[in-house]
Amino acid sequence: MTERLKTIILAGGRGTRLWPLSRELLPKQFIRILDNRSLFQKTVERARIFSSPEDIFIVTNREYKFRILDDLSEIGDIPKENILLEPDAKNTLPAIYWAVKVIGDNCKVAVLPSDHIMDSGDGYIESFKKAMKLADSYLITFGIKPTKPHTGYGYIKPGRNLGQGYEVAEFKEKPDLETAMQYVEKGYFWNSGMFMFRTDIFLDEVQKLAPEVAEAFEKDIEEAYRTVPEISIDYGIMEKTNRSAVVPLDTYWNDLGSFDAIYDALDKDENGNAIRKEDGGDLLAMDSSNNLFIVSRLTSAIGVEDLLVIDTDDALLIAKKGESQKVKEIYSMLKGRGDERIKVHRTAYRPWGSYTVLETGEGFKIKRITVLPSKRLSLQRHYHRSEHWVVVSGIARVVVDGKEILLRQGESTFIKAGAVHRLENPGKIPLEVIEVQIGQYLGEDDIERFEDDFGR
Amino acid sequence: MTERLKTIILAGGRGTRLWPLSRELLPKQFIRILDNRSLFQKTVERARIFSSPEDIFIVTNREYKFRILDDLSEIGDIPKENILLEPDAKNTLPAIYWAVKVIGDNCKVAVLPSDHIMDSGDGYIESFKKAMKLADSYLITFGIKPTKPHTGYGYIKPGRNLGQGYEVAEFKEKPDLETAMQYVEKGYFWNSGMFMFRTDIFLDEVQKLAPEVAEAFEKDIEEAYRTVPEISIDYGIMEKTNRSAVVPLDTYWNDLGSFDAIYDALDKDENGNAIRKEDGGDLLAMDSSNNLFIVSRLTSAIGVEDLLVIDTDDALLIAKKGESQKVKEIYSMLKGRGDERIKVHRTAYRPWGSYTVLETGEGFKIKRITVLPSKRLSLQRHYHRSEHWVVVSGIARVVVDGKEILLRQGESTFIKAGAVHRLENPGKIPLEVIEVQIGQYLGEDDIERFEDDFGR
Numbered sequence: 042m043t044e045r046l047k048t049i050i051l052a053g054g055r056g057t058r059l060w061p062l063s064r065e066l067l068p069k070q071f072i073r074i075l076d077n078r079s080l081f082q083k084t085v086e087r088a089r090i091f092s093s094p095e096d097i098f099i100v101t102n103r104e105y106k107f108r109i110l111d112d113l114s115e116i117g118d119i120p121k122e123n124i125l126l127e128p129d130a131k132n133t134l135p136a137i138y139w140a141v142k143v144i145g146d147n148c149k150v151a152v153l154p155s156d157h158i159m160d161s162g163d164g165y166i167e168s169f170k171k172a173m174k175l176a177d178s179y180l181i182t183f184g185i186k187p188t189k190p191h192t193g194y195g196y197i198k199p200g201r202n203l204g205q206g207y208e209v210a211e212f213k214e215k216p217d218l219e220t221a222m223q224y225v226e227k228g229y230f231w232n233s234g235m236f237m238f239r240t241d242i243f244l245d246e247v248q249k250l251a252p253e254v255a256e257a258f259e260k261d262i263e264e265a266y267r268t269v270p271e272i273s274i275d276y277g278i279m280e281k282t283n284r285s286a287v288v289p290l291d292t293y294w295n296d297l298g299s300f301d302a303i304y305d306a307l308d309k310d311e312n313g314n315a316i317r318k319e320d321g322g323d324l325l326a327m328d329s330s331n332n333l334f335i336v337s338r339l340t341s342a343i344g345v346e347d348l349l350v351i352d353t354d355d356a357l358l359i360a361k362k363g364e365s366q367k368v369k370e371i372y373s374m375l376k377g378r379g380d381e382r383i384k385v386h387r388t389a390y391r392p393w394g395s396y397t398v399l400e401t402g403e404g405f406k407i408k409r410i411t412v413l414p415s416k417r418l419s420l421q422r423h424y425h426r427s428e429h430w431v432v433v434s435g436i437a438r439v440v441v442d443g444k445e446i447l448l449r450q451g452e453s454t455f456i457k458a459g460a461v462h463r464l465e466n467p468g469k470i471p472l473e474v475i476e477v478q479i480g481q482y483l484g485e486d487d488i489e490r491f492e493d494d495f496g497r
Numbered sequence: 498m499t500e501r502l503k504t505i506i507l508a509g510g511r512g513t514r515l516w517p518l519s520r521e522l523l524p525k526q527f528i529r530i531l532d533n534r535s536l537f538q539k540t541v542e543r544a545r546i547f548s549s550p551e552d553i554f555i556v557t558n559r560e561y562k563f564r565i566l567d568d569l570s571e572i573g574d575i576p577k578e579n580i581l582l583e584p585d586a587k588n589t590l591p592a593i594y595w596a597v598k599v600i601g602d603n604c605k606v607a608v609l610p611s612d613h614i615m616d617s618g619d620g621y622i623e624s625f626k627k628a629m630k631l632a633d634s635y636l637i638t639f640g641i642k643p644t645k646p647h648t649g650y651g652y653i654k655p656g657r658n659l660g661q662g663y664e665v666a667e668f669k670e671k672p673d674l675e676t677a678m679q680y681v682e683k684g685y686f687w688n689s690g691m692f693m694f695r696t697d698i699f700l701d702e703v704q705k706l707a708p709e710v711a712e713a714f715e716k717d718i719e720e721a722y723r724t725v726p727e728i729s730i731d732y733g734i735m736e737k738t739n740r741s742a743v744v745p746l747d748t749y750w751n752d753l754g755s756f757d758a759i760y761d762a763l764d765k766d767e768n769g770n771a772i773r774k775e776d777g778g779d780l781l782a783m784d785s786s787n788n789l790f791i792v793s794r795l796t797s798a799i800g801v802e803d804l805l806v807i808d809t810d811d812a813l814l815i816a817k818k819g820e821s822q823k824v825k826e827i828y829s830m831l832k833g834r835g836d837e838r839i840k841v842h843r844t845a846y847r848p849w850g851s852y853t854v855l856e857t858g859e860g861f862k863i864k865r866i867t868v869l870p871s872k873r874l875s876l877q878r879h880y881h882r883s884e885h886w887v888v889v890s891g892i893a894r895v896v897v898d899g900k901e902i903l904l905r906q907g908e909s910t911f912i913k914a915g916a917v918h919r920l921e922n923p924g925k926i927p928l929e930v931i932e933v934q935i936g937q938y939l940g941e942d943d944i945e946r947f948e949d950d951f952g953r
Contacts, residue, residue, distance in 0.1 A: 061797075325827055328820070336813075339838055341517075341827045344817035345804065352813055357792075359815065361800035364784070371781055371797045382795060399855045400865060404906070405889035407863070407931055409856060429887045429909050431933040433861035450860070451935040453885050453911065475863055477887040477931050479907040 044173050045096065046237070047148050048088040049140040052081050052101040052109065052155040053127055057372040057383075058299050058365070061356035062335060065384045070156040071108050074303060074317065074335075081109070082116050084155040091151065091169060094118045098144060100125045100136040107392040107495070129266040134277040138247055138254050139262070141240050149176050150243075152236040152274075157296045158306060164292035171205035172237045172288040179286035180246065181237040182209065182279055184230025185294045190221035193298060193366065195232040195275070197287050198224075206288035212280045230287055233294060236274065242284065251277040300349040300358075300365040304333040322352070331362070354387040392495040393418050394471070406483045410464070412437075412472040417465035419493035426480030426487060428456040430464070435472035438465040461491065500629050501552065502693070503604050504544040505596040508537050508557040508565060508611040509583055513828040513839075514755050514821070517812035518791060521840040526612040527564050530759060530773065530791075537565070538572050540611040547607065547625060550574045554600060556581045556592040563848040563951070585722040590733040594703055594710050595718070597696050605632050606699075608692040608730075613752045614762060620748035627661035628693045628744040635742035636702065637693040638665065638735055640686025641750045646677035649754060649822060651688040651731070653743045654680075662744035668736045686743055689750060692730065698740065707733040756805040756814075756821040760789040778808070787818070810843040848951040849874050850927070862939045866920070868893075868928040873921030875949035882936030882943060884912040886920070891928035894921040917947065 056069035063069045070081040078086075088097050097119050101109055103126045113119055125139055137152055144150060151169070159165060172181045184197050192215060200210030212232065216224060247255050254277065257269035279285050295306045307315035313331035316324055322336035329342040333349045340352055347362040360368065375383045388397040393416040399407040412418070412435075420440070430439070431453040439446050439454055440463040447467075448454060456462045458480065466472035480487075512525035519525045526537040534542075544553045553575050557565055559582045569575055581595055593608055600606060607625070615621060628637045640653050648671060656666030668688065672680060703711050710733065713725035735741050751762045763771035769787035772780055778792035785798040789805045796808055803818040814824065831839045844853040849872040855863040868874070868891075876896070886895070887909040895902050895910055896919040903923075904910060912918045914936065922928035936943075946953060 061795075325830055327823055327826065339517075339812040339836075341812070341814045341824075342816070343814070343823045343827065344820035345815055346817075348801065348815070350815060356795040356797070357808055357813065358797045358799070359801055359804070359806060360798070361802075364800035367783055367799045368797075370783065371799065374781055380795075399863060402865075402889065402929070405929075405931070407855060407865075409858075409863075427907055429885075431885045431935075433858065433933065433935060451883055453909070453933075455909065473858070473861075475861070475933050477889065477909075479887075479889060 044149075044170075045093070046091040046169075046173070047096040047098065047144050047150045048092040049137060049144075049150055049152045050081070050084055050088060050097065050099045050155050051133060051136055051152065052084075052099055052105065053130055053136060054154070054156055055102075055130065056156060057369045059297070059303070060368055060372045060375075060383060061353045061358055062351055064382075064386055066104060066389065067108070067386060068105075068156075069297065071105070071112065074297070075158065075306065078116075079112050080158065080297070081155040082112050083158065084153050085113070085116060085119065087159075087161045087165075088151070088153060089117075090161060090166065095120055095123070098123045098125065098140045100127060100140050102127050102130055108390065110392070111390070127266060128263055131266060131269050131271045133274045134247075134251060134254055134272045135257070135266070135269045137236075137243075137274055138258060139265070141243055142258060144240055146241050146244070148240045149173060150238060150240055154234045157234070157294065159290070159295070160293040162292065165290065168288055168290045168292070169237070175203060175205045175286050175288065176237050176239055178284070179203075179206075179208075179238075180242060180279065180282055180284050181206070182285060182287050183233045183235040183237075183290040184287040185233050185290055187225045187229070187231055190218060190225045191231065192216060192218055192221050194296075196221075196224045196229040197232050198227070198229050199287055203286060206286050209279075209285040209287050212275065230289060232275065233290055234275075234296075235290070236279075237288075243278075246278050246282050246284065250281045300333060300351060300360065300368065301362060303335075304349065304362065307333070319353075333362075356382050391418075392416070394466075396476075399475075401483075404479060404481065404483075406478040408476045408478070410474045410476055412464060412466035412474070414466055414469050414471065417463060417494060419495075420461060420463045420491040422461045422489045422491070423458060423480075423487050424489075425458060425482035426478045427458045428462075429477040429479075430454050430456070431475045431477075433473045433475055435466060435470050436468040437472050437474060438467045439463070440465075463492075500547075500605070500626075501549070502547040502625075502629070503552040503554065503600050503606045504548040505593060505600075505606055505608045506537070506540055506544060506553065506555045506611050507589060507592055507608065508540075508555055508561065509586055509592060510610070510612055511558075511586065512612060513825045515753070515759070516824055516828045516831075516839060517809045517814055518756075518807055520838075520842055522560060522845065523564070523842060524561075524612070525753065527561070527568065530753070531614065531762060534572075535568055536614065536753070537611040538568050539614065540609055541569070541572060541575065543615075543617045543621075544607070544609060545573075546617060546622065551576055551579070554579045554581065554596045556583060556596050558583050558586055564846060566848070567846065583722060584719055587722060587725050587727045589730045590703075590707060590710055590728045591713070591722070591725045593692075593699075593730055594714060595721070597699055598714060600696055602697050602700070604696045605629060606694060606696055608694075610690045613690070613750065615746075615751070616749040618748065621746065624744055624746045624748070625693070631659060631661045631742050631744060632693050632695055634740070635659075635662075635664075635694075636698060636735065636738055636740050637662070638741060638743050639689045639691040639693075639746040640743040641689050641746055643681045643685070643687055646674060646681045647687065648672060648674055648677050650752075652677075652680045652685040653688050654683070654685050655743055659742060662742050665735075665741040665743050668731065686745060688731065689746055690752075691746070692735075693744075699734075702734050702738050702740065706737045756789060756807060756816065756824065757818060759791075760805065760818065763789070775809075789818075812838050847874075848872070850922075852932075855931075857939075860935060860937065860939075862934040864932045864934070866930045866932055868920060868922040868930070870922055870925050870927065873919060873950060875951075875953060876917060876919045876947040878917045878945045878947070879914060879936075879943050880945075881914060881938035882934045883914045884918075885933040885935075886910050886912070887931045887933075889929045889931055891922060891926050892924040893928050893930060894923045895919070896921075919948075
C-alpha cells in the first residue's frame with residue numbers, strides 16, 4: 042500500500058478576479074463552474090487519494106463555515122474538528138502554521154489550495170510519490186511545466202538534480218512577457234502553490250525564518266490572528282530556506298485565476314465557444330466564435346469573437362479575451378464606492394437554506410426564501426420592518442410572540458415590527474415563502490437573535 | 498400663412514429589428530430611446546408644423562390603443578375619433594386608404610411613418626413646401642440624399658426635373674453593396690417612406706392600380722381587414738403609377754432601423770461610446786471604444802470595441818457593429834419556439850398603470866403592480882388562481898365579493914379563486930402593490946371582466 046499523508050486544504054481565499062461570478066461571500070473555491078462539484082469539493086476528493094478523512098484538515102475563514110459544511114455534506118465525512126475557522130485573513134503562512142500545530146510533530150503533510158483544477162491521474166500520483174521520498178529532507182514545492190510564457194505566475198529555477206526533483210536555485214516573481222519567454226526556454230517551472238513537508242522540518246524553519254508567526258500562535262487563536270503578520274508561505278519560508286526542493290507536477294493544471302483561464306479549462310463547441318448556462322440561462326449565437334459565455338438569462342450573440350461574457354443575476358461583464366486580469370480593477374472601483382454587489386449574489390446561502398432578493402424599492406424589499414426540510418431560522422426580532430409571508434410551496438410552522446401556526450401553500454401571515462418570530466419547515470420538501478418587507482430601514486443587520494440552531 | 502395639410506401618421510408597425518429593446522407589444526415607435534419623447538410623440542410634433550390637431554389622423558393596431566392614448570395624453574389634443582384602430586396588420590396601403598376615406602376628397606395629405614427621426618428645421622419645411630406645389634399633379638415620395646451606400650433601403654432613380662423635384666424614373670429594390678455604390682454615384686435617393694398627395698388623385702390611382710383594396714373597404718372595417726390583401730403603398734401604387742414624383746428631403750434623417758442606426762443617432766462620449774442607461778442601469782467601461790451600450794443593470798466592459806450591447810431586464814444582445822440586421826433572425830428563432838420574450842417586456846403597460854413580473858415559479862407568480870392616481874382595474878374574477886396583495890406604497894381601495902376595504906402601506910388582503918374583485922387607487926400618488934399569485938394555471942387569459950373603465 043502507498044505511504045499515507047495528512048493533507049491541509051487552504052479554503053479561505055477571497056479571489057476578486059472572477060467577479061461577478063464569484064463574490065466575497067461566495068469565492069472561487071465554492072463555485073461550480075466546470076460541473077456539479079465545487080473546486081473545494083474536487084480538492085477534498087483529490088486529498089482522499091493519499092489521506093483518510095480524519096487526516097484531512099481544512100483552514101478557512103469563519104464566514105465560510107456553512108458553505109464548507111454544506112459542500113462537505115454532499116461528499117463525505119471529514120470530522121468537524123478538522124475544520125479550522127480563521128477569525129481573520131492573514132495569508133497562507135499563519136493558516137498552514139495553525140493546521141500544522143493541530144496535526145502535530147513528525148508527520149508528512151501535503152498543502153493544497155482549493156481553487157485550482159488538475160488531472161489527478163497517474164502523473165499526479167507519481168509526482169506525489171516522488172515528493173514523499175524527498176520530503177524526509179526537503180520542503181517540497183510542486184512545479185508546473187509551463188505551457189506558455191504566462192506573466193501571471195511566479196517561476197521556480199531548478200538547481201541540482203535530486204533524482205525525484207531538483208533543489209530550488211531561485212524563486213522568481215511574476216515576470217514581464219520577455220522574461221517569461223526566457224524562463225520557459227530555460228526550463229523553469231510555474232509555482233503551483235502546492236507543497237509537501239514533514240511537520241518537524243516546517244516548524245523548525247518557521248521558528249528560524251518567521252519567529253513572529255510561531256510566537257503569535259503561543260496565544261489563543263483570537264489573539265494569534267490579531268497579532269500575527271499577514272504573510273505567505275512563499276515569502277515567509279520557501280524563498281528564504283535553503284532546504285527547498287521542487288518536484289515537477291506532471292499533469293494538466295489550471296489555477297482558474299481569470300476568465301481567460303476558465304475559457305481554457307472549459308470544453309468548446311465546434312465554433313470554439315465555451316458555454317456555461319446557469320439557471321435561467323440560454324444562448325443564441327450566430328457567426329460567433331472563440332468566446333466564453335457564462336449566461337443566466339436569454340443571451341443572443343451576433344458576429345462576436347474572442348469575448349468573455351459573464352452574465353449574472355445582477356451584474357454583466359464583457360471583456361476582450363486576454364484582458365481579464367483587469368477585472369480586479371473593476372472590483373476595486375466597485376469596492377471603492379461601497380457597492381454591495383462585490384459581496385453577495387442576489388441569492389445568499391444560509392445554513393437553513395437560501396434567499397433571493399427579487400426587488401428593492403423605496404420602503405420595501407421582496408425576497409423569495411427557501412427553507413430546507415426540518416430546518417428553521419433563528420428566533421428573531423426586527424425593529425424597523427414588518428414582514429408579510431406568503432407560502433408558495435411546502436408547509437411552514439410560524440411562531441409569532443409565542444403563538445404557533447401552520448401555513449400551507451397559498452396561506453399567509455403578517456409579522457409586525459418588534460414581534461419575536463421564527464420560521465420553520467417541519468415538512469419533507471423545501472418550503473418556499475415570499476417575504477414582503479416594509480419599513481424605513483431594511484438592512485440585513487436589523488436583526489436581534491434570541492435562539493439559533495447554527496450558533497450565530 | 499403657410500398652406501395647411503392633413504397628416505396621416507402610420508403607427509401600427511411591429512418592428513423586429515430592435516429586439517430586445519422593442520417587443521411586439523412595445524414596438525419601435527413607442528420607445529423613448531433618444532430622450533423622454535417616444536418616436537411616435539416626436540412624429541406628432543412634426544405633423545403639427547403643417548397640420549392642426551383635428552387634421553392629424555393616426556392609424557395603428559388595436560393592440561396599441563392604450564399606448565397611443567398614453568403617449569398623446571402627454572403631448573396634446575388629437576381628437577379620439579382621429580385614431581383609427583386596425584383589427585389586423587395589412588401593411589401600409591390598406592392603412593393609408595382607410596385614413597384617406599375618413600379624411601375625404603380633395604385634400605392635400607402627408608403620410609408620415611412614426612418610427613423615424615429627422616431634423617424638422619428649415620430644410621424639412623422647405624421640402625414640404627415644394628412637395629405641396631407638386632402635389633396638385635403628382636403623388637409625391639420624399640427622397641433622402643444618401644450619406645453612404647446603404648444596402649438596407651430602397652432607392653429612387655430621379656427622372657425629368659420638375660423644378661420642385663423630379664419625376665420618378667424608377668424605384669429600385671434594396672441593392673447589394675456594389676449596386677448601392679453605383680446608385681449613390683448616380684444621384685439616386687433613399688426611399689424615406691414619407692409621402693404627400695391629393696386624396697382625389699390617390700383614390701383614383703388605388704381604383705385603377707389596386708381595385709381589390711378599394712373594393713374591400715366598401716364593407717365594414719372588420720370585413721375589410723379580413724379580405725383586403727397585405728400590400729404596401731410602394732408596391733401597390735408608387736411603383737406602378739406614372740404620376741409619381743420625388744422631392745428631396747434636405748435634412749438629417751435616420752430610420753433607426755437597426756442598432757447600428759441607433760448608435761449613429763446617439764451622442765458619443767470621448768471614447769466614441771454611445772451610452773444609454775435605463776432604470777437600474779450603470780456602466781463601468783475600461784479601455785473600450787466605439788460601442789453602443791444600452792444597459793439596465795450593472796455592466797462592466799473591458800477592452801471591447803465596436804460592439805452593440807443591449808441589456809434589458811430579461812434578455813441580453815451582444816452584436817458586432819455592422820451585423821445588427823441579423824437581429825431579425827434571432828427574433829425569428831425565438832418566435833419559432835414560441836418565446837414570450839419577443840412579445841412583452843417584464844413590465845407591461847395598461848391603461849390604469851403597469852405591472853412587472855418579478856418572478857415566476859412552479860405554481861406561483863409575483864408581480865409589482867402600479868396603479869395611477871384615481872385609476873382602477875376592471876371588476877374581474879379568476880378561476881384558477883388566488884391572489885395576495887400587499888400595499889407597499891400609496892393607498893388601495895379593494896372590493897371583494899361586494900365588500901369594500903381600504904389598505905394602507907404595509908397592509909394586505911387575500912383574494913381567493915372565484916371571488917369577484919377590483920383594485921383601485923383613490924389617492925393622489927401612485928399605488929404600488931405586490932401581488933403573489935398562487936394556482937395551477939397562471940396565464941393572463943384566466944380573467945373574466947364584469948366592468949371596465951377602458952372598454953376592454
